[in-house]
Amino acid sequence: MSIFVDERTNVVIQGISPTSQGLYHGLRNRAYGTRVVAGTNPKRGGEEIEGIPVFATVAEAVEATGANASFISVPPKFAADAIVEAAAAGVPFVVCITEGIPAQDEAVTYNRLVREFPGTRLLGPNCPGIISPGKCNIGITSGDIALAGGPVGIVSRSGTLTYQALHELSQQGVGQTSCVGIGGDPVPGTSFIDCLAAFEADPDTRAIMMIGEIGGSAEEEAAEFITGSVTKPVVSYVAGVTAPPGRKMGHAGAIISGSKGTAQAKMEALSAAGVTVALNPTEAGEAMVDVVRALG
Amino acid sequence: MDLFEYQGKQYFARFGIPISKGGVADTVDEAVARAEDAGYPVVVKAQVKVGGRGKAGGVKLAADAAEVRTHAGAILGLDIKGHVVKRLWIEHASDIAKEYYASFTLDRSAKKHLGMLSAEGGVEIEEVAATNPDAIALLHVDPVDGLSLEAAREWVARATLDPAAREQAAELLVRLYACFTEGDCDLAEVNPLILTPEGRVHALDAKVTLDDNAAFRHPEWEEFAGTDVEDEREARARARGLNYIGLSGSVGIIANGAGLAMSTLDVVNQVGGSAANFLDIGGGANADVMAAALEVINSDPAVLSILVNIFGGITRVDEVAKGVLEALDRVDISSPIVLRLDGTNAEAGRQILAPHLSDRLVAEPTMLDAARRAVALAGGQS
Numbered sequence: 001m002s003i004f005v006d007e008r009t010n011v012v013i014q015g016i017s018p019t020s021q022g023l024y025h026g027l028r029n030r031a032y033g034t035r036v037v038a039g040t041n042p043k044r045g046g047e048e049i050e051g052i053p054v055f056a057t058v059a060e061a062v063e064a065t066g067a068n069a070s071f072i073s074v075p076p077k078f079a080a081d082a083i084v085e086a087a088a089a090g091v092p093f094v095v096c097i098t099e100g101i102p103a104q105d106e107a108v109t110y111n112r113l114v115r116e117f118p119g120t121r122l123l124g125p126n127c128p129g130i131i132s133p134g135k136c137n138i139g140i141t142s143g144d145i146a147l148a149g150g151p152v153g154i155v156s157r158s159g160t161l162t163y164q165a166l167h168e169l170s171q172q173g174v175g176q177t178s179c180v181g182i183g184g185d186p187v188p189g190t191s192f193i194d195c196l197a198a199f200e201a202d203p204d205t206r207a208i209m210m211i212g213e214i215g216g217s218a219e220e221e222a223a224e225f226i227t228g229s230v231t232k233p234v235v236s237y238v239a240g241v242t243a244p245p246g247r248k249m250g251h252a253g254a255i256i257s258g259s260k261g262t263a264q265a266k267m268e269a270l271s272a273a274g275v276t277v278a279l280n281p282t283e284a285g286e287a288m289v290d291v292v293r294a295l296g
Numbered sequence: 297m298d299l300f301e302y303q304g305k306q307y308f309a310r311f312g313i314p315i316s317k318g319g320v321a322d323t324v325d326e327a328v329a330r331a332e333d334a335g336y337p338v339v340v341k342a343q344v345k346v347g348g349r350g351k352a353g354g355v356k357l358a359a360d361a362a363e364v365r366t367h368a369g370a371i372l373g374l375d376i377k378g379h380v381v382k383r384l385w386i387e388h389a390s391d392i393a394k395e396y397y398a399s400f401t402l403d404r405s406a407k408k409h410l411g412m413l414s415a416e417g418g419v420e421i422e423e424v425a426a427t428n429p430d431a432i433a434l435l436h437v438d439p440v441d442g443l444s445l446e447a448a449r450e451w452v453a454r455a456t457l458d459p460a461a462r463e464q465a466a467e468l469l470v471r472l473y474a475c476f477t478e479g480d481c482d483l484a485e486v487n488p489l490i491l492t493p494e495g496r497v498h499a500l501d502a503k504v505t506l507d508d509n510a511a512f513r514h515p516e517w518e519e520f521a522g523t524d525v526e527d528e529r530e531a532r533a534r535a536r537g538l539n540y541i542g543l544s545g546s547v548g549i550i551a552n553g554a555g556l557a558m559s560t561l562d563v564v565n566q567v568g569g570s571a572a573n574f575l576d577i578g579g580g581a582n583a584d585v586m587a588a589a590l591e592v593i594n595s596d597p598a599v600l601s602i603l604v605n606i607f608g609g610i611t612r613v614d615e616v617a618k619g620v621l622e623a624l625d626r627v628d629i630s631s632p633i634v635l636r637l638d639g640t641n642a643e644a645g646r647q648i649l650a651p652h653l654s655d656r657l658v659a660e661p662t663m664l665d666a667a668r669r670a671v672a673l674a675g676g677q678s
Binding site for chain 2: 107162213
């Protein structure tokens, strides 16, 4: 099995046009085997682009195609509205890879989803997306670095470190159930805890790799959750041990404020929760290979 | 983007938050003119983005023009923790009956806005939080609902602000919240928020951090750009559209992706070296971007070796390899370069590079090996 997306996931690409990022990534996702069933564009309803039927709204696309996931890569100023449109159309899983959405918009959108559309899960924004190897890939992850068959579930705040983790495991013949990039923004729709809970409940996931970074307290909260609710072995890596305080390290969420959000504090919290904490991505990959071999 | 105090106050004023009468001065003569406008006595305040300026002699009271001349002359050019004062804010000096603290920020755990209000202002709020946390009244605001005047009234009472200050403070907090949300701030902080003996409440300081992601809907932010004294290397990188942060080590870093770049810094440190910078070239990694990145790093005299750490996802490694070679044709690099290229089409990339490798251009198979080599070339321990 896998979490959030699988071979029955039908994807609608919001904001599709012949030159859009959404089409570019959507075609790559389709080539991987993902069921890309529709696109939306208010000016192109009724058209077809690369064999993908285009509808004016998400609601129409859902009605006509049964789309149950959406993919958003529209520019920042349009992203919040796109997310809410998908949720209002009843789409249960929305992936938004858009980088650069204002924090105020993210906070409002997150809280609107919680209150008005509790049936919708948002992944991102500013994330690489999700891949359940061999089944479904929504986002920008390169499918050929993933290996189907499990038993490892991956959850990460960083895009390239996610690819690195996938690669290290795949090269050692260790497959993945799902790999979820939750993104580097201050208000992610899906948290470490959401993914840990889903992996814990997924019978095919037998070990979990969690990749964190400086800023906020999501890793500390995850550590607390692991202590109480995760029985599967967890291997972790936290980037940014040498990051200077007060500087955003690329991601809007990756900033040490005062003494809060340091990698050291996060690693200590994870260690205390029984997590195997590696000092670099390679070490994390090796540690996970050992964990999987010990599982037999 | 962090604003200077004067910019923060001017930003506050747009949202109707009362501030002291004052103005900006870059010279002693301007300082006197602003003081005459504001009315004596005035406070002469150094404009630097660092705390502790009062203790460093950067804030002085002046009763007349002669005192303004003396203080402005002394403060302009003053070095406060490495920040040289180039600009002053001159404002009418307020009598203070009480000092409070107020701020809004985002609580990332609760995913709500967090207001902090304290009857004990004027000191570092971290200090209050550590010694007397009960003195801070917290208020979570749902971003969908916003802050109502009723909620603000309950809040100022709970924070035990003086009864005489409460109604004005509640109104000011609603305006501060509007500044925080509509003004797209990551932080809007007033410390101190004061009550005067005459019973007026207003902001005596302003600490504002703007959310750079919201710049597209704030054309007025243009005026804040370029007022920042930044690292020369960072200015050069910014001009080339690169995501660069200057550090103090000797290994120049180029990586694709913020996480991988951060991780590269960590690994360099683990093997006994130190990074000269953080540089994320993003997903592109073509010859133009690579050349720009190498140029910026090459211009840093502290750099003794350069580590290029690329993991190809969408970016294909063979394209990156071509980009590196093309960039090297265009830029004359003074430090040896260590390459670690992995991911999509890595083998093809390595084959492209193979004939060009030398003791000035080295390839290593893993991130750790590459870091060790780069640190060794920079004269480190490994």
